[in-house]
Amino acid sequence: MTVRVRMAPSPTGFLHVGTARAALFNWLFARHHGGVFIVRIDDTDLERSTQEYEDEILESILWLGLDWDEGPRVGGPHGTYRQSDRFDRYREVAHSLVESGAAYFDDRTAEELEELRQRAQAEGKHPGHYIRRPEKERTEGAIRLSIPQDAPIVFEDLVRGRISFEPQDVDDFVILRSDGTPTYHLASTTDDVDYEITHVARGEDLLPSTPKHILLTRAMGHTEPVYAHLPLLFGTDGRKLSKRHGATALSEYREAGYLPEAMFNYLANLGWSLDAETTIFTKEQAIAAFDLADVSKNPAAFDPEKLKWMNGEYIRALEPERFREMVRPWIEKDVGRALDPEEWERFLQISQLVQERTHLLPEAAEQVRFLFVDFEAYDPAAWEKVMAKDGVAGVLDRALDALESLDDWDAGGVEERMRKLPEELGIGAAKVFQPVRVAVTGTSVSPPLFESMAALGRDRTLERIRRARRELG
């Protein structure tokens, strides 16, 4: 039997990293088994669903590197993969369940039901004890599924093992609202049946709904899929993942300069691992080794620090040409204009040194800004820390002397001259190089100095040192 799995996002917001990880696990499972990965749009909430969100979600999935075999844009044997196109089908299912006696109409008011719930709560019982088929038959209202009270609902969860619910703990839940629209339970379960989904891997928050889905599937005359309930994602403080932990939308990470490969690797390692030792692994390695049964049971904390480290690993592993290509737009955005060929050449001289020092693409742009922008002001902290010290003016004068007579302006030549200065002046290397660094780059942290000076060019470098000297008076 071919493995058929799906991700079913609701286009009511951006793609959340938690949803993305669930999609990732489904995708890995499908690819491992040579199965089918389906994307289905769960837009039963017509009020809040938008085309913009749908597009954003699909783009994010693609960016992560998850391609789907059936679904929006690519189509498939089932025609539509949008629930809003299938309301007639859901109604048909609901009514046929009433027909067969598995479901019933219920026109009790919200107040009446609330009263029943309160009563159940007061007696320490489940609402299901009271919310059952009313005495007399109705012919309108919402449609509820009637829960058979004869046997516990037991299933084998791929990640959690055997799970069992007592029927009295499951209430007769609504499958079709009185306005004729389907609830999530009905739409999702019907689709899983119709699209022949074999495995449902989803967030643990849906574990308590699973007996409902199983009973609904059986009432429809089918056998339920294999379930796998994935642990939820939290912040490192153990609280629900939210804005205060940083970005929660996948697209925000793309916009912040993260590489999709790093994101993929990081997410795959949250709740699953390749083996005991390996943290960095490829998509192919993950596909080869992945199994839902190996997914951890406990919740995972999303750690932005580790993601950032991992992104640095991936950036360093990039081919130098590829790195330059990826950084260019970030530099141009930072500088506010396109770089001309001569400027681009400056960057190429130190791009590899920059690549080693970059965790996020935008950081690279910051590091080379001094090559293209004549800064108006020095970093105050840097000025205070290195330029305000005694003897700096003398150091700059001496550096100017040494560099002005230099004919071959390249990193090697600059270094040769500069290396002699500390000894000549009788002071430490840092005391010489740091003032020059601040003078040339405007800050005390920069790519390696001699290469930076070489890339900046002779005239610009000397002019900046003179300028700093003037500032010192």
Add this chain to the structure above:
RNA sequence: GGUCCCGUCGUCCAGCGGCCUAGGACGCCGGCCUUUCAAGCCGGAAACGCCGGUUCGAAUCCGGUCGGGACUGCCA
């Protein structure tokens, strides 16, 4: 309150009865390298929630306890 789930370093993951004086990774601390920052290398601190039981032997199995989480809607 009820139902269900979970409980190994601060965090992610390994461990599936002896290989564990518990391993890898991020982060942290110290050192080396060094013109800054990175990177790299070396070293270090850091965990089996607790109590019982089973067993020759338990992080691993069982029970209890404590703690955390999810769900408890005519939301998804």
